[in-house]
Every structure is written in C-alpha cells, then in structure tokens.
Amino acid sequence: MGRAPCCDKATVKKGPWSPEEDAKLKAYIDENGTGGNWIALPQKIGLKRCGKSCRLRWLNYLRPNIKHGDFTEEEEHIICSLYISIGSRWSIIAAQLPGRTDNDIKNYWNTKLKKKLLGKRAPSRRMRGGQDASMTPYSSYLAATTASGSGGNNVNGAAAATSHASLSSSALERIQLHMRLQGIYSAFGCGAMAGNAPPQWPKLESPTDAVATTTLSAYHQPQSLVAGHTLSAAEAEQLNSSSGATYMPVPGSFEERSKLGFCSPAGEASDVSSTVEMSSEPLVGGGLGYVDELYDFLYSKQLAAVGGFQGGVPSLPELQCPDGGAVVGADERFSTWMASCDYVPTTGASQLQPQQGSNSINLQDFVLGYDQ
DNA sequence: AAATGCGACAACCGCATTATC
DNA sequence: CGATAATGCGGTTGTCGCATT
Numbered sequence: 001m002g003r004a005p006c007c008d009k010a011t012v013k014k015g016p017w018s019p020e021e022d023a024k025l026k027a028y029i030d031e032n033g034t035g036g037n038w039i040a041l042p043q044k045i046g047l048k049r050c051g052k053s054c055r056l057r058w059l060n061y062l063r064p065n066i067k068h069g070d071f072t073e074e075e076e077h078i079i080c081s082l083y084i085s086i087g088s089r090w091s092i093i094a095a096q097l098p099g100r101t102d103n104d105i106k107n108y109w110n111t112k113l114k115k116k117l118l119g120k121r122a123p124s125r126r127m128r129g130g131q132d133a134s135m136t137p138y139s140s141y142l143a144a145t146t147a148s149g150s151g152g153n154n155v156n157g158a159a160a161a162t163s164h165a166s167l168s169s170s171a172l173e174r175i176q177l178h179m180r181l182q183g184i185y186s187a188f189g190c191g192a193m194a195g196n197a198p199p200q201w202p203k204l205e206s207p208t209d210a211v212a213t214t215t216l217s218a219y220h221q222p223q224s225l226v227a228g229h230t231l232s233a234a235e236a237e238q239l240n241s242s243s244g245a246t247y248m249p250v251p252g253s254f255e256e257r258s259k260l261g262f263c264s265p266a267g268e269a270s271d272v273s274s275t276v277e278m279s280s281e282p283l284v285g286g287g288l289g290y291v292d293e294l295y296d297f298l299y300s301k302q303l304a305a306v307g308g309f310q311g312g313v314p315s316l317p318e319l320q321c322p323d324g325g326a327v328v329g330a331d332e333r334f335s336t337w338m339a340s341c342d343y344v345p346t347t348g349a350s351q352l353q354p355q356q357g358s359n360s361i362n363l364q365d366f367v368l369g370y371d372q
Numbered sequence: 373a374a375a376t377g378c379g380a381c382a383a384c385c386g387c388a389t390t391a392t393c
Numbered sequence: 394c395g396a397t398a399a400t401g402c403g404g405t406t407g408t409c410g411c412a413t414t
Contacts, residue, residue, distance in 0.1 A: 014384070052385090060383085
C-alpha cells in the first residue's frame with residue numbers, strides 16, 4: 001500500500017496559477033503567515049489547490065525577494081562548482097544564491113548550463129582519435145595515458161567502455177556529464193590513484209548506473225580540500241602525516257582569491273601545469289578534452305583577468321557558514337562535514353549550520369591540495 | 373500564413389525525511 | 394516505539410511562446 005494522497009485529486013485544481021489565486025495566497029500569507037500547515041491553508045482561503053501546490057507557488061514565485069531572470073556569470077560559476085562538489089543538491093546550491101530557488105536553479109542547469117557544457121564540444125579539439133597541435137598538455141597527457149593504459153586505469157577504463165555499450169542514452173549522458181565534472185575535480189586535485197577518500201558521485205539509481213558508478217569510482221580518487229589560507233606549513237605537515245592526504249599551505253589572502261568568484265591558490269604557474277599533467281582521466285565514449293572544455297568554461301574569464309595561469313588552479317566557491325567560515329569541496333572531509341550540518345534554506349541568505357557538538361571543522365575557505 | 377520544433381519555465385509527482393501523536 | 398501526517402526535495406512532465414521551415 002502506498003501512502004494516502006495529500007489531497008483529493010478530483011476536486012483540486014491543477015495547472016498554472018491565475019493572478020487571482022496568486023493574490024489570494026499572497027495576501028493571506030502576508031497577513032497570517034503559512035500557519036505552519038500548508039495542507040489546511042487552501043481551505044482557509046478558499047483555494048481549490050493542493051497544499052503542496054500552494055507551498056510550491058509561494059516558495060518559487062510569490063515569496064518576497066525572489067529573483068527572476070538571467071543568472072549572472074558569478075551565479076553560473078557557483079552553480080557549476082557546487083554541482084561538481086555536491087551533485088544535484090539543488091536546495092543546498094540554492095541556499096548559496098540568495099533570491100534563487102532550487103527549482104529555478106534546477107531548470108537553469110537542465111536547460112542551459114548542462115547544454116553549455118555538453119554542447120561545448122568543439123570538433124576541432126576532440127574526438128579526433130589522436131593528438132594534434134591544438135591539444136593542451138593535459139589533453140595530450142590524457143591521450144597518452146589512455147593509449148598506454150597506465151596502471152589500473154586501463155582495466156577500469158575497459159570496464160567502463162564495456163558498460164558504456166549497455167547503458168541507456170539518458171544514463172550515458174548523465175555519466176558523461178558527471179565524468180566531465182568529476183574529471184575537472186580530478187584534474188585539479190587528483191594524482192593517479194592516490195588518496196583514500198571515496199569520490200562523491202551524484203546519485204545514480206538504475207542498476208546499470210550502479211555498474212558504471214562502481215567502475216568509475218575505482219579510478220577517481222579525489223584529493224583533500226583544505227582550509228588552505230589558514231593552514232600553516234607546520235599544520236599542513238601535521239595533517240598530511242595524520243591523514244595520508246595532501247594538504248598544502250597557500251599564501252595570499254582570501255580576498256585576493258575570491259575576487260574572481262573562486263578561491264584560487266596563489267601557487268606558481270609551473271605548479272599548475274605539472275599538477276594537471278600528472279592527473280589521469282578515464283575516457284568513456286571518446287571523452288578526450290571534456291576536462292579542457294569545462295575548465296575553459298569555468299575559469300577562462302578568471303584566468304584572463306589575472307593574465308593567464310598566474311593565479312593558479314582555481315578552487316571552488318565557499319558555502320557560507322553562520323560563523324563567517326566557509327566550506328567547499330567534495331572529499332570525505334567535506335561530505336562528513338555536510339552530513340553533520342543542518343542546512344536551512346531561508347528567504348534570505350541561507351546558511352549551513354553546524355549542529356551542536358557535531359564533527360564540524362572550522363573552515364575558512366578551501367583550496368585543493370596536490371600530490372607530488 | 374500555417375505547421376512544426378524547440379527552449380524555457382512552471383507545476384506536478386512520488387519518495388525520503390522529519391514531526392507529531 | 395511505531396504509525397501517521399506534514400514537509401522537503403529532486404526528477405519529470407506539461408504548457409506556452411518564439412524561431413524556423
């Protein structure tokens with residue numbers, strides 16, 4: 001037996017809301033609030049609507065301070081970065097964008113951002129079956145490692161390719177997108193098969209997805225994200241020895257790095273290229289260059305603004321904590337921290353709230369650490 | 373000018389979680 | 394402590410308007 005429906009579907013009106021209905025609902029809530037009972041609300045004000053529908057209408061449309069219209073580039077970057085970090089947790093992402101609703105962001109992602117990423121595949125740069133002059137060092141590395149089948153990647157890559165054939169197109173699309181996003185993550189912070197933290201994959205429900213997820217997880221080993229600018233060299237060393245992960249102290253102020261919309265470790269350019277070239281990336285469906293393009297998409301403007309790679313590989317934006325701290329990332333530490341936090345989407349600037357006595361880390365901001 | 377396709381957005385649906393009894 | 398109700402959330406669908414043929 002499934003649960004009882006929340007309302008009588010025969011008598012409830014569906015479809016778009018009329019201005020009159022909007023006015024009724026808004027007037028009532030403005031005056032009385034929701035009363036903590038959405039189910040009873042429509043009867044009180046004489047609306048033939050389901051309580052859930054009223055709630056949705058209020059939250060997504062009628063609520064004050066809702067922003068409609070185009071997303072700014074900064075908002076796009078935040079959405080992309082958080083999607084990389086936490087997947088389709090739209091309510092959490094929305095909590096970081098005051099005035100935006102989860103529904104808005106979800107729609108924007110599905111209709112624009114995702115296509116921007118999936119559709120940004122420039123034929124001149126990929127799917128050529130070999131290297132060419134336009135390939136970046138990173139692409140070249142990927143091609144080389146794929147061709148040579150280095151280490152466990154080869155095995156897993158073959159498994160991925162096998163599972164690829166049996167996936168539905170929608171599942172495949174999702175996996176490809178996730179791989180691109182995850183690939184960026186790997187490129188920024190992941191040395192080959194290093195680290196112990198399990199990767200954070202967005203939810204994949206179907207059995208076939210599960211197969212693919214298992215396959216992919218085997219060679220995505222996200223590295224640790226740390227509160228870089230607050231970490232001294234000694235602290236970093238201590239953490240490295242105790243956790244087995246790679247932390248690095250990062251010079252430069254948070255303000256400097258956040259100017260561009262992302263925290264960016266102020267490392268040297270040589271550090272960046274060497275790190276990127278060291279990274280490995282599984283390839284499914286001829287995915288060479290995915291990382292490049294998403295990287296370009298996310299960071300080209302930032303890099304241009306600082307005159308190239310001098311700013312180092314950008315990190316992710318911060319999730320605001322009530323104490324003024326912030327957290328970002330997708331590693332085990334982050335997911336642990338997330339699990340120990342309540343997030344409270346509100347009409348204003350929402351916040352992540354560490355629970356009392358929780359295993360929270362006093363994070364200021366994060367940068368990616370790199371393996372040697 | 374009509375038909376068709378497509379993108380954007382609003383709304384719905386069902387499941388998971390939380391609160392209450 | 395279990396059952397039920399309410400709420401929150403993410404995935405999906407429906408509808409409308411614009412662009413293209």
